[in-house]
Amino acid sequence: MASAETFDLILKNGLIIDPANARSGPGDLAVRDGRIAAVQGSIPDAKGKTVIDVSGCIVTPGLIDMHCHICQKLPVSSDTLRCVDADAHMPQQGVTTAVDAGTCGWRDFFNFKEEVIDKAKVRILAFVNIAAGGMLSMETEREPANFHSRIAAELAAAFPDIAVGIKTAHYRPEPPFTEHYPAWTSVDKALEAAELCGLPAMFDVWPAPGRSYEDLLLKKMRPGDIHTHVFARHIPVLEADGHIAPYVLEAREKGILFDLGHGAGSFSFRNAIPAGRQGFFPDTISTDLYTDNIAGPAIGLTHVMSKFLSMGLPLDDVIARTTVKPAAAIGHPELGTLNTGSCADITVLKLHEGSCGYTDSEGKRFSGNKKLECIAAIREGRFLYNPGGLGLPQWDEPR
Template identity: 35%
Template sequence: MSGDRPSARWDLLLTGGDLLDPGGGRAGRHDVAVRDGRVAEVGPSLPRAAAAEVVDVSGRLVTPGLVDLHTHVYGGATYWGIDPDPVAWHSGVTTWVDAGSSGAYSFPAFAATAARYAVRVPALLNISAVGLIAPVGESRELANCDVELAVTTARAYRGRIVGFKVRMDRHNVGVHGVEPLRRAVEAADACGLPLMVHIGAAPPAVADLLPLLRPGDLITHCASGIAAGPDGFDPASREAYQAGVLFDVGHGSGGFAFDVLEAQLAAGMPPHTVSTDLHSRSLHGPAFDLPTTMAKMLAAGMGLERVVEATTIGPARALGLAGGVGTLAPGAPADIAVFAVEHGRFELADVHGQRRASPLRLVNETTYRDGRPLTPRLPEPVPSWIPLTDAQRGALRRRETAVRRLLTSPLVGPDGLAEQFPRHGG
């Protein structure tokens, strides 16, 4: 790493890394130069002398900052919400799409909260004005699904709100069947925005929902064992897929089953986007983070390039995210993730305990947002209402002890210090 150079053309140069940028059409050994928070140039051998700071990332995988299409980051105000920053800095995720945590009633407060995060937080507006304040039930009172109010809110926050969200299962819609979905489609049509639909326990059945969706709308929890029911793969899903409905993984705490994903892959229906549905009940397992979810896709048989595409340019295109998010093309935001690639046999579990082994995993080493590394943040305490196993609680205690030991030991010994103020002023 070099010191500042007053005449430097670039602020930062990442050199020697193996770039994988499906959106930019680049793969292989490339350097990435950054100026004023944006990608300035990408090439195989950029001049080190032109950069104020040079970071050698040889032997590392460099990708665009990851885009997680389905998260819940309204921490402290909703049942599901978490603070993204303590996870972002060690996971490579620079864009966290909040998937309906807030409805029209609370969106101004959510927007203010999201503006304080170090990461980007575009949002999907819940068609229910009350949002996800509770575990379930936001659309059981149909008056909450106020189309006019949702449209007014989305137009007032154009650019921040990039789509709509509705949860369609019996726990959330009660006796109203597909009516909340009809209203969500009406609002999305009025604003020219996509719609994300959560699927789960019937009724309504997935086959009842799919005919209402438009090309470009998203089914999240697409590999849900709960939504699939006892018959597994739903033939109606193939028709929707072929018609242009996008499939999103949305792992979460109950939305991902290996066998359902494998059946979809065998049918030629890989997910368009891979997301975590990271929230207060999936953060400590079974989802953990996006690199772990990506490893599960590899374990199911997807290739690394396809998985990176589904966590960068795929979600960015699905939601029309502006400004080059999801790619490292020149002019794009310098949101960059640097990973060590570990090879081996890494056993992973889905939400039902089915296990598969991934041949590799990505371990984040640095996450840059607008060309600056995200700083370390300690994890937030676990809310009292979140169910944890004894093993999870024990792991959390061990982690806290390990962090305390690191921080209570002097950073360096006497040999690592220098005299900052000589006693005789020399």
């Protein structure tokens, strides 16, 4: 019988970065029964059934992409956001938890759960879209008659292990506003739903005269609510002179969270780089991944993380914004950590330094010098992504 001190897996000699526990240094990590069993300076090889030397690699909690779109619908119509497959695209970027950012409203959520969430190897959580058809029927996001606060709230409350908040997007009435298309209808309905179910709301709101970004942040949003696409070109985080807008800093003090949500059209170096040089970075780094940006400019979470490393955000802070901070934002503090006893979701990364280039949503290039590569993604102690065959026997070893 195996000793109680025998571990299923030991990762040796890695740089362990676990911002939830303010840990950043060399060490070993052990897994037993799908849980983190030990994190310490050295664990004897003899205690592991499988022992893997990850020297020169970074060991982190499983990464969380808190803004992506993974509810695939076929056939695809012109009114449907073309989503990606979570198991096909997330693990190779180190993501073990993918948060769908409001692809589905109440009309499609049950099918999403049964056909995608329940069958995926990646953990999938989701914001519920305030519009009935969500982004599977994007015209419903533009029509106030489709905003159902109570239904959205009851749906979110019915699935507390999956639903993490309420999302509104793509409601863009142009002034002058009318009785049928008021300026703030989608925002107000999302807030009403979020209040009813006790969850945060995520906002994708296009500012316009009479519907300002300042009013959204300071008059509408509550502490813990999330504004996404913070560095989109149309979001006025910077004043004309290039300084961070004072109301943006006031909103952060108030407790408003800023999510990156890179996407195909929502990330501009002309906003991100000046903001970063002033010390203003997103609270959470996410991809807004869907089919139209998976080949660029977003590509995946480690690619987006690499942009921020090259822009000067320290490695530990980049890891925090893709582990413990999104976990807190979505109300799942059990994720994004290497606490002993926590689920063994683990990402192994390699940091490469040297000349490299990145693009944004405006077709602009930034010359960087750092790039992260995912070496392995582990979910509940099992490899989801292991291209180098870590821990596997050599082909010519006896069977």
